[in-house]
Amino acid sequence: MGVPKSKPKVAQKRGHRHHGGYGRQVVLVLPEDSRVAKVLTQVNKVLKKVNDMGLELDDLTAQVAETKTVMKSAVVLIQGLREAIIEAGTDPVKLKELTDGLKEDEDALSAAVSNEPPV
16 A cells, blocks of 8 residues: 555634735645655745845846946046047147156056955
8 A cells, every 4th residue: 555645734824914904824734754845845945046046146237237337437538548649649748747647547546446445
């Protein structure tokens, strides 16, 4: 013969108040060795992994957005630098001012990066 089947126990709990009424939540208490309990355990593991993946996707989306912002800033900087070089032309005084300004910006950026706390 087969394994005797045990009947699941049913318990009822008062639910939270939803839209002006009280809901009831039905909880099945299954024997640990039942197939349903094993399947539910696997489903819960899959759901946890899906949730973890969702959190990782959120982090990745935020990183992509931040990278795009930095890239747009770099494009603006490069375009501005290109225009400044064109404007300076071959005038040695303007080129020296541009070089000095770039050095100051480089030093400021370097100092800001070195002062940033590690992630």
